[in-house]
Amino acid sequence: MLSLLDLCARIDSGRLTPEGAVGLVREAIAAREPEIGALVCVDPAPAIPTTGPLAGIAVGIKDIIDTADLPTAMGSPIYAGWRPRADAPVVARLKSLGAVPLAKTTTTPFAFLDPTATRNPHHPGHTPGGSSAGSAAAVAAGMLPLALGTQTGGSIIRPAAFCGVVGVKPSFRLLPTVGVKCYSWALDTLGLFAASVPDAAHALALLADRPAIAAHADAGALRIGIVRQDFCAAPDPEAEAALARAARAAERAGARVRDYALPARFGEAFAAHAAIQDYEVRQSLAWEYATHRDALPPRLRAALDAAQGIETAAYDAARRTAHHARRGLKEVFSEDGLDAILTYAAPGAAPAGLDQTGDSRFNRLWTLMGVPCVTLPVDRTSAGLPVGVQVITRFGDDGRALAAAGLIERALRD
Amino acid sequence: MLSLLDLCARIDSGRLTPEGAVGLVREAIAAREPEIGALVCVDPAPAIPTTGPLAGIAVGIKDIIDTADLPTAMGSPIYAGWRPRADAPVVARLKSLGAVPLAKTTTTPFAFLDPTATRNPHHPGHTPGGSSAGSAAAVAAGMLPLALGTQTGGSIIRPAAFCGVVGVKPSFRLLPTVGVKCYSWALDTLGLFAASVPDAAHALALLADRPAIAAHADAGALRIGIVRQDFCAAPDPEAEAALARAARAAERAGARVRDYALPARFGEAFAAHAAIQDYEVRQSLAWEYATHRDALPPRLRAALDAAQGIETAAYDAARRTAHHARRGLKEVFSEDGLDAILTYAAPGAAPAGLDQTGDSRFNRLWTLMGVPCVTLPVDRTSAGLPVGVQVITRFGDDGRALAAAGLIERALRD
Numbered sequence: 001m002l003s004l005l006d007l008c009a010r011i012d013s014g015r016l017t018p019e020g021a022v023g024l025v026r027e028a029i030a031a032r033e034p035e036i037g038a039l040v041c042v043d044p045a046p047a048i049p050t051t052g053p054l055a056g057i058a059v060g061i062k063d064i065i066d067t068a069d070l071p072t073a074m075g076s077p078i079y080a081g082w083r084p085r086a087d088a089p090v091v092a093r094l095k096s097l098g099a100v101p102l103a104k105t106t107t108t109p110f111a112f113l114d115p116t117a118t119r120n121p122h123h124p125g126h127t128p129g130g131s132s133a134g135s136a137a138a139v140a141a142g143m144l145p146l147a148l149g150t151q152t153g154g155s156i157i158r159p160a161a162f163c164g165v166v167g168v169k170p171s172f173r174l175l176p177t178v179g180v181k182c183y184s185w186a187l188d189t190l191g192l193f194a195a196s197v198p199d200a201a202h203a204l205a206l207l208a209d210r211p212a213i214a215a216h217a218d219a220g221a222l223r224i225g226i227v228r229q230d231f232c233a234a235p236d237p238e239a240e241a242a243l244a245r246a247a248r249a250a251e252r253a254g255a256r257v258r259d260y261a262l263p264a265r266f267g268e269a270f271a272a273h274a275a276i277q278d279y280e281v282r283q284s285l286a287w288e289y290a291t292h293r294d295a296l297p298p299r300l301r302a303a304l305d306a307a308q309g310i311e312t313a314a315y316d317a318a319r320r321t322a323h324h325a326r327r328g329l330k331e332v333f334s335e336d337g338l339d340a341i342l343t344y345a346a347p348g349a350a351p352a353g354l355d356q357t358g359d360s361r362f363n364r365l366w367t368l369m370g371v372p373c374v375t376l377p378v379d380r381t382s383a384g385l386p387v388g389v390q391v392i393t394r395f396g397d398d399g400r401a402l403a404a405a406g407l408i409e410r411a412l413r414d
Numbered sequence: 415m416l417s418l419l420d421l422c423a424r425i426d427s428g429r430l431t432p433e434g435a436v437g438l439v440r441e442a443i444a445a446r447e448p449e450i451g452a453l454v455c456v457d458p459a460p461a462i463p464t465t466g467p468l469a470g471i472a473v474g475i476k477d478i479i480d481t482a483d484l485p486t487a488m489g490s491p492i493y494a495g496w497r498p499r500a501d502a503p504v505v506a507r508l509k510s511l512g513a514v515p516l517a518k519t520t521t522t523p524f525a526f527l528d529p530t531a532t533r534n535p536h537h538p539g540h541t542p543g544g545s546s547a548g549s550a551a552a553v554a555a556g557m558l559p560l561a562l563g564t565q566t567g568g569s570i571i572r573p574a575a576f577c578g579v580v581g582v583k584p585s586f587r588l589l590p591t592v593g594v595k596c597y598s599w600a601l602d603t604l605g606l607f608a609a610s611v612p613d614a615a616h617a618l619a620l621l622a623d624r625p626a627i628a629a630h631a632d633a634g635a636l637r638i639g640i641v642r643q644d645f646c647a648a649p650d651p652e653a654e655a656a657l658a659r660a661a662r663a664a665e666r667a668g669a670r671v672r673d674y675a676l677p678a679r680f681g682e683a684f685a686a687h688a689a690i691q692d693y694e695v696r697q698s699l700a701w702e703y704a705t706h707r708d709a710l711p712p713r714l715r716a717a718l719d720a721a722q723g724i725e726t727a728a729y730d731a732a733r734r735t736a737h738h739a740r741r742g743l744k745e746v747f748s749e750d751g752l753d754a755i756l757t758y759a760a761p762g763a764a765p766a767g768l769d770q771t772g773d774s775r776f777n778r779l780w781t782l783m784g785v786p787c788v789t790l791p792v793d794r795t796s797a798g799l800p801v802g803v804q805v806i807t808r809f810g811d812d813g814r815a816l817a818a819a820g821l822i823e824r825a826l827r828d
């Protein structure tokens with residue numbers, strides 16, 4: 001994979017020019033893209049700033065994020081060739097940092113569950129996950145050092161884990177979702193993919209203009225709770241093994257690790273995710289549903305059909321459940337003495353077949369809670385498919401989530 | 415003015431067809447628009463549904479709200495002729511209710527403070543207020559029975575008060591801001607203008623799919639606190655007189671009215687509004703600022719110039735201040751025994767001149783708090799300009815805010 005920090009260091013020292021760095025990326029794309037299919041389009045002649053902390057860093061932009069210089073098709077023929085007027089703020093921010101939004105990456109249509117044609121770089125017969133399929137796959141294939149994605153259920157953490165890259169779903173609204181096609185305004189969260197935890201932390205700190213995110217200093221040993229999310233079906237043995245391996249690595253690195261059973265209310269909050277997501281997408285995609293229903297892919301169309309029947313009162317009740325669970329989660333961290341939660345990133349390795357994107361059940365609660373989530377690769381299956389774990393901290397504590405993930409990443413390497 | 419409920423009743427009873435209702439609106443537009451200038455464009459041949467609770471109701475759409483069938487120019491030459499792909503969800507919702515999004519209404523550029531050319535229907539030399547200038551003026555001039563606006567500081571309540579119509583800024587995110595050009599994602603709130611409180615309540619209940627908003631039954635006498643917002647400069651005598659008059663009307667209608675001094679922390683929250691708004695618009699309009707700075711109007715350009723210097727830490731501190739004040743405001747209502755707050759809608763009547771849009775200082779705290787605000791006309795100055803008051807309730811209590819405003823509206827008429 002292409003390390004963002006490594007590229008930055010080579011550019012800073014003059015061993016590589018920003019243009020040269022973009023050239024390396026173009027070579028990688030030429031070599032891997034035909035087999036992976038992670039990109040929707042590539043800018044043939046982008047502006048390449050020569051200054052800025054991310055000068056020369058080519059970035060993949062999930063194709064539901066508005067770009068003024070490249071089409072934004074939402075993974076759907078309804079938006080084929082669509083050209084937004086403006087860059088989304090996160091794209092403008094990347095440019096202001098010197099980065100080059102070089103390519104749009106594949107997304108499932110409107111970031112729901114209907115799959116893309118993108119292949120998992122570790123096995124062409126397996127899904128890369130979704131909805132941020134192209135961003136995860138492009139970083140995993142070494143085509144891009146950084147890519148943006150979004151998560152409403154499990155659309156960053158799941159594909160990152162399936163592709164063996166680091167994925168970060170930051171605190172809700174740490175990065176603005178302005179200019180990002182909305183699915184659910186209470187859930188949609190903008191995040192990123194990179195080759196390592198320090199790469200991801202560096203990018204997020206710059207994007208969010210909060211240097212502390214990449215320079216988190218922890219006082220004393222981290223107190224980590226192993227959470228098994230037993231309000232939903234158990235994972236595959238490979239996910240359980242990865243969790244145990246990550247826990248041992250954290251202990252070796254000095255963390256105090258213990259099992260932690262989430263109070264029952266979090267099971268209720270987990271169940272509330274669906275009502276919120278479905279009620280909001282009924283509104284967010286109301287125009288598409290009313291005018292282009294036949295052009296919607298089958299899973300999304302069925303979800304929208306079903307969503308028409310949700311009562312507003314059920315949505316309001318789900319919002320209240322989520323609100324109380326968010327407060328409860330603060331208590332879990334403060335009163336129960338946890339700095340971080342370590343849990344499954346996905347039910348296992350990427351499933352076989354390109355007809356689905358895998359299961360987001362271990363991600364949905366955390367998206368609803370708005371808390372930072374970081375996944376990092378831990379293991380490989382016998383077929384060579386990566387298996388990750390997920391580190392979670394309290395709302396706003398993105399730096400600590402990355403610090404904890406970095407600690408585990410280093411310990412796994414030792 | 416055109417009453418929405420009156421039109422609906424005439425259509426329901428068969429005395430008027432939906433097409434006939436739209437025809438009445440077209441006649442009114444032909445008569446008043448040349449002198450007012452409230453509309454950006456009018457759909458020459460819109461679909462006119464024959465069924466639905468708002469069949470035949472023509473609606474004005476503030477020109478920062480996406481419409482698939484009409485251009486959306488954001489009040490700026492940067493977006494001249496711009497055609498979004500999709501309707502904003504609120505526009506799709508209007509259509510699904512049978513309403514006809516007939517016209518786009520003038521907005522100050524990007525909904526900031528640079529004025530439009532729209533005139534106050536009560537005096538052509540006075541501003542209609544802003545930023546939702548055209549929506550307020552079109553309803554006031556009897557051109558439309560309903561219009562949509564947005565408020566980030568005081569962009570619904572202020573123009574409604576200046577134009578002598580009812581304006582509603584609902585609870586934050588009661589109506590989705592998806593497809594609405596973002597200024598500040600923590601503040602932007604979608605709302606509406608109508609000729610009377612029952613008209614506004616009927617429309618909001620339908621738009622939000624919450625019938626209780628228009629059918630609020632209050633147990634016992636309303637406890638109303640008169641709040642003078644003395645953390646900012648005192649209003650003109652006409653605003654003070656309107657507040658006193660509205661308070662007396664509420665008492666006549668059976669409410670228990672008393673003066674209430676907001677705790678000091680709300681002054682701090684009032685001050686926090688600017689940092690949040692300015693920090694967020696720096697991101698929201700980053701593309702426009704980076705690529706079209708010279709095409710931005712002077713007040714917005716100056717605001718964006720200044721906003722470049724805001725520290726992220728100052729923004730984070732302002733967000734914390736606002737968060738604590740929101741919790742504090744819940745206590746004001748529950749522990750201090752208030753059902754509603756009655757306060758100034760604006761510092762006075764619409765100022766003379768079309769070179770400014772008036773002052774939002776009595777609106778900004780409440781936008782930041784996310785609570786429902788309703789303004790209704792109370793008085794007229796000797797020059798014939800309306801003066802309003804503002805009713806505020808706790809978050810989510812939109813029905814009670816409209817019920818309290820309706821009670822005052824009726825008592826003023828008696």
